[in-house]
Every structure is written in structure tokens, then in C-alpha cells.
Amino acid sequence: DAKTTQPTSMDCAEGRAANLPCNHSTISGNEYVYWYRQIHSQGPQYIIHGLKNNETNEMASLIITEDRKSSTLILPHATLRDTAVYYCIVPNDYKLSFGAGTTVTVRA
Amino acid sequence: EAQVTQNPRYLITVTGKKLTVTCSQNMNHEYMSWYRQDPGLGLRQIYYSMNVEVTDKGDVPEGYKVSRKEKRNFPLILESPSPNQTSLYFCASSFGGRGYEQYFGPGTRLTVT
Numbered sequence: 001d002a003k004t005t006q007p008t009s010m011d012c013a014e015g016r017a018a019n020l021p022c023n024h025s026t027i028s029g030n031e032y033v034y035w036y037r038q039i040h041s042q043g044p045q046y047i048i049h050g051l052k053n054n055e056t057n058e059m060a061s062l063i064i065t066e067d068r069k070s071s072t073l074i075l076p077h078a079t080l081r082d083t084a085v086y087y088c089i090v091p092n093d094y095k096l097s098f099g100a101g102t103t104v105t106v107r108a
Numbered sequence: 109e110a111q112v113t114q115n116p117r118y119l120i121t122v123t124g125k126k127l128t129v130t131c132s133q134n135m136n137h138e139y140m141s142w143y144r145q146d147p148g149l150g151l152r153q154i155y156y157s158m159n160v161e162v163t164d165k166g167d168v169p170e171g172y173k174v175s176r177k178e179k180r181n182f183p184l185i186l187e188s189p190s191p192n193q194t195s196l197y198f199c200a201s202s203f204g205g206r207g208y209e210q211y212f213g214p215g216t217r218l219t220v221t
Binding site: 032034041042043044045046049091094095096097098099100101 | 112139143150151152153156158164166167196198200207208209210211212213214215
């Protein structure tokens with residue numbers, strides 16, 4: 001399994017971009033990177049995923065390094081409602097393995 | 109509205125009293141899964157189902173049963189609940205394939221005394 005490493009926590013100012021890093025140095029060539037978030041005790045919410053190219057959707061952007069050993073999730077204009085635990089996952093075997101994630105606190 | 113529903117949302121029960129937590133999705137998803145979430149242990153997968161009549165164990169299947177007789181429903185059964193099954197439970201579903209873009213239900217908070 002490709003394990004991921006994320007910072008435990010980070011703060012972000014409301015209205016500013018939040019850049020969430022993730023290391024996945026053991027990722028294999030055909031494994032995707034997925035990002036989810038969980039707002040306090042709610043069900044996790046899918047955000048975005050990618051293989052090697054950068055991806056963008058209405059929620060966020062995902063930047064994957066050329067060697068694919070790390071990625072960054074970008075929330076372009078963080079709001080208070082983006083306060084959550086963010087999980088970077090490299091899934092396989094029909095399973096999402098949620099680690100501890102990064103607790104992101106957006107401050108007014 | 110596309111959604112995953114779980115019932116009940118909150119349940120307090122006693123040791124040994126059989127219970128079922130229902131999960132239903134209206135998105136015609138093939139893949140469904142159950143997770144439990146505990147402080148300090150994160151989300152762990154209990155069981156998953158690739159399609160009707162196809163189920164498999166996740167990381168923590170002991171003490172749980174599941175069935176998938178219809179595509180939309182995936183109930184979680186605790187035949188003899190114990191206090192260590194006190195947890196927050198989530199059901200999830202996704203389209204076929206590897207099932208990684210999952211839609212989660214709102215959660216069921218179970219307390220076993």
C-alpha cells in the first residue's frame with residue numbers, strides 16, 4: 001500500500017488560499033491520489049482525485065509533482081465552512097484507508 | 109436528490125440485543141461499504157460489497173454481518189452487540205470499478221451499554 005503523510009494541522013485565513021501538502025513517496029505508477037474531507041462528525045466528502053496531471057473542479061485544485069511522490073490540495077478561497085479534517089488517500093484493493101488527515105482551521 | 113441514507117441516526121442499546129442499521133442509496137451504485145470511526149483510530153472499513161450478493165470483509169469485520177440482496181440497500185447487522193462496538197458508523201456507495209469516489213451517509217451513532 002502506498003502510505004501518505006500529512007501535517008497534523010494547519011490554520012488558514014478566511015479568503016486566502018489554503019495549500020495542503022501530502023507525501024506519498026511509495027506510490028506506484030497506476031495509483032491515483034484521492035482527497036476527502038470530513039466536517040465535524042459528518043460523513044466524509046469526496047473532493048478530487050488525480051493520477052499525474054493537475055486537476056481542478058468546483059471545490060479545489062490538485063497539484064501532483066512530476067515524480068508523483070507528493071501532491072498539494074489547494075482551496076483557492078477558504079471560507080469558515082472549509083474547516084474540516086482533510087484526508088489524502090492512495091487507495092487500492094477496493095478500499096479507502098483514512099489516516100489521521102490534516103485538521104484545517106479557517107480563521108476569520 | 110442523490111443521497112445515502114442511514115437509519116437510525118442515533119441508537120442506544122444493551123449488550124447482546126441484536127440490531128440492524130439500514131443503509132440505502134438512490135444513485136444506482138454498484139459498490140457499497142460500511143465504516144466505523146473511533147477517536148484516535150480514524151475511519152476503518154468493516155465490510156464492502158461490489159454488487160448484489162457480493163460482499164467481502166474489510167479491516168474490522170468481527171462482530172458484524174452484512175447482506176446485499178438489493179442494489180440500493182446494504183444493512184449492517186450486529187447479532188450480539190458489545191460495548192466495544194460503540195462507535196460512529198458510516199455507510200458509503202460509489203459507481204462500479206474500484207469504488208474510490210464514494211458518497212457517504214450522515215452516520216449512525218451507536219452506544220452499547
